[in-house]
Amino acid sequence: MTPLLQVKNLAKMYGARIGCTDVSFDLYPGEVMGIVGESGSGKSTLLNSMAGHLTPDRGEVIFDTRADGPVDTVTMSEPARRMLGRTDWAFVHQHARDGLRMSVSAGGNIGERLMAVGDRNYGNIRARAADWLGRVEIAESRIDDRPSAFSGGMQQRLQIARNLVTGPRLVFMDEPTGGLDVSVQARLLDLLRNLVREMGLSAIIVTHDLAVVRLLADRLMVMKDGRVVETGLTDQVLDDPQHAYTQLLVSSVLQV
Amino acid sequence: MSDYNFAYLDEQTKRMIRRAILKGLAVPGYQVPFASREMPMPYGWGTGGVQVSAATLTPEDTLKVIDQGADDTTNAVSIRKFFENTAGVATTEETEKASVIQTRHRIPEAELSEDQILVYQVPIPEPLRFLEPRETETRKMHALQEYGLMHVKLYEDISQHGAIATSYAYPVKVAGRYVTDPSPIPKFDNPKMNMAAIQLFGAGREQRIYAVPPYTEVVSLDFEDFPFEASKADHPCDLCAAEDSYLDEVILDDAGNRMFVCSDTDYCRSRRDAGHMGRLSEEAA
Numbered sequence: 047m048t049p050l051l052q053v054k055n056l057a058k059m060y061g062a063r064i065g066c067t068d069v070s071f072d073l074y075p076g077e078v079m080g081i082v083g084e085s086g087s088g089k090s091t092l093l094n095s096m097a098g099h100l101t102p103d104r105g106e107v108i109f110d111t112r113a114d115g116p117v118d119t120v121t122m123s124e125p126a127r128r129m130l131g132r133t134d135w136a137f138v139h140q141h142a143r144d145g146l147r148m149s150v151s152a153g154g155n156i157g158e159r160l161m162a163v164g165d166r167n168y169g170n171i172r173a174r175a176a177d178w179l180g181r182v183e184i185a186e187s188r189i190d191d192r193p194s195a196f197s198g199g200m201q202q203r204l205q206i207a208r209n210l211v212t213g214p215r216l217v218f219m220d221e222p223t224g225g226l227d228v229s230v231q232a233r234l235l236d237l238l239r240n241l242v243r244e245m246g247l248s249a250i251i252v253t254h255d256l257a258v259v260r261l262l263a264d265r266l267m268v269m270k271d272g273r274v275v276e277t278g279l280t281d282q283v284l285d286d287p288q289h290a291y292t293q294l295l296v297s298s299v300l301q302v
Numbered sequence: 303m304s305d306y307n308f309a310y311l312d313e314q315t316k317r318m319i320r321r322a323i324l325k326g327l328a329v330p331g332y333q334v335p336f337a338s339r340e341m342p343m344p345y346g347w348g349t350g351g352v353q354v355s356a357a358t359l360t361p362e363d364t365l366k367v368i369d370q371g372a373d374d375t376t377n378a379v380s381i382r383k384f385f386e387n388t389a390g391v392a393t394t395e396e397t398e399k400a401s402v403i404q405t406r407h408r409i410p411e412a413e414l415s416e417d418q419i420l421v422y423q424v425p426i427p428e429p430l431r432f433l434e435p436r437e438t439e440t441r442k443m444h445a446l447q448e449y450g451l452m453h454v455k456l457y458e459d460i461s462q463h464g465a466i467a468t469s470y471a472y473p474v475k476v477a478g479r480y481v482t483d484p485s486p487i488p489k490f491d492n493p494k495m496n497m498a499a500i501q502l503f504g505a506g507r508e509q510r511i512y513a514v515p516p517y518t519e520v521v522s523l524d525f526e527d528f529p530f531e532a533s534k535a536d537h538p539c540d541l542c543a544a545e546d547s548y549l550d551e552v553i554l555d556d557a558g559n560r561m562f563v564c565s566d567t568d569y570c571r572s573r574r575d576a577g578h579m580g581r582l583s584e585e586a587a
């Protein structure tokens with residue numbers, strides 16, 4: 047089987063400082079990869095370099111495109127990369143305000159990607175927005191409300207709906223549950239897990255919260271100082287960590 | 303004539319503006335940056351349009367200036383005076399006799415011809431500004447034809463009002479390429495933008511010029527199930543009985559009596575001169 051995504055020797059520097067370096071892995075269709083590590087270990091840098099939000103200094107990010115098969119997205123044209131960004135790729139930001147248009151209604155937020163790829167039927171756009179509100183457990187009656195009137199958890203669920211409406215083949219998520227209350231986090235995790243299963247989503251999830259990857263990720267990469275120090279099946283890595291840093295990470299969680 | 307250079311601006315500035323105009327005509331609907339000059343009038347008075355007119359006028363031209371369709375508003379009168387004083391060109395109120403027409407908020411009712419130029423005063427040239435304030439981003443969206451956001455604005459309209467409520471500055475796509483702001487003309491005027499005359503747009507404060515060459519396709523954006531409609535008040539003109547012109551509503555008295563009259567004063571007058579009579583013709587006469 048062709049990997050959906052092949053990352054090869056990816057590196058991003060901030061001047062002399064390492065953002066991330068020497069990162070290589072394959073992601074297969076239907077797989078969820080978790081990236082964990084303490085704050086500042088390079089998780090967001092790596093995610094943004096893969097998703098095209100940052101230009102990497104070295105390496106390849108090869109995506110199995112529908113039209114042309116595996117293509118290096120780092121060197122593809124900007125229009126093509128931006129097109130991927132609103133069709134086959136999705137990006138869920140930690141802060142919903144970075145991923146939503148706060149001055150546009152919930153329905154308009156969900157409909158934007160549909161309109162961006164050429165849907166010109168209002169009734170259809172609205173029906174799909176209503177359907178997606180239901181799927182992320184937001185009452186359909188809120189369809190014309192602005193996200194600024196929503197709670198943090200609802201905003202995050204709206205952001206997810208807005209991203210998934212076009213049926214992306216790869217979803218990038220940066221701390222999707224970060225900053226939310228614990229009970230709200232649990233509900234969001236539950237929702238994400240169901241969506242991942244139902245839709246057979248392929249995803250890369252960055253988090254510093256091991257409980258999140260325990261629930262969602264098939265495989266795990268552990269990062270420290272911009273490098274991957276350990277990788278493996280989630281349960282294996284969490285239950286039998288090999289690297290000293292991973293052991294520290296896991297034990298500090300167990301102490302909580 | 304006065305001590306000014308012809309049409310106020312120096313020749314070098316006019317050449318710079320003409321280059322921007324030619325570039326605009328070569329890339330229909332694309333906003334060309336230009337170095338807008340201080341004009342002896344405030345920005346809201348159409349300094350962009352005035353600069354484009356200044357760079358367009360020749361001594362042989364006949365100029366007409368309208369504001370909301372009327373030749374006799376303060377704004378129209380002062381711009382017309384400005385060019386009478388600085389360029390010494392002939393002026394007219396008759397659409398057919400004008401070779402250059404500067405306008406704010408309307409397209410004349412009479413069909414324009416190949417030997418005419420229509421100059422629009424534009425306050426905000428960027429149609430994407432409403433939803434994306436970052437100029438770097440809107441420029442990229444134009445370059446890559448990422449116009450989904452424009453439909454988000456129309457979607458919001460329908461979801462809030464049950465129909466596309468945008469009635470002025472209704473966005474258009476020019477020559478199948480650039481989404482463009484037609485300036486705050488009523489959407490009733492949008493279909494007229496498919497015309498034989500040259501259309502030039504000047505935004506002074508925002509320092510942009512854009513253009514629509516003759517016979518260029520201009521399409522108003524819409525949805526399949528909410529198609530664009532060039533709507534107007536559902537009345538004939540009370541003075542000239544025109545059924546096909548854009549109307550202003552005028553309150554007549556405290557009792558709530560009102561009348562509808564052509565916003566294009568020259569069109570209305572020429573119809574009355576030709577003997578057309580509206581509901582209130584006697585009283586008005």
Ligand SMILES: Nc1ncnc2c1ncn2[C@@H]1O[C@H](COP(=O)(O)OP(=O)(O)O)[C@@H](O)[C@H]1O
Binds near residue numbers: 064085087089
């Ligand atoms: N814009 C930036 N400029 C300079 N250094 C940065 C920038 N963003 C992140 N860094 C640095 O890069 C490293 C990795 O940061 P980041 O990818 O944000 O880590 P994480 O998401 O794991 O917390 C850190 O040392 C951080 O200080």
Ligand SMILES: [Mg+2]
Binds near residue numbers: 089090091
């Ligand atoms: Mg981070």
Ligand SMILES: [Zn+2]
Binds near residue numbers: 569
């Ligand atoms: Zn009339």
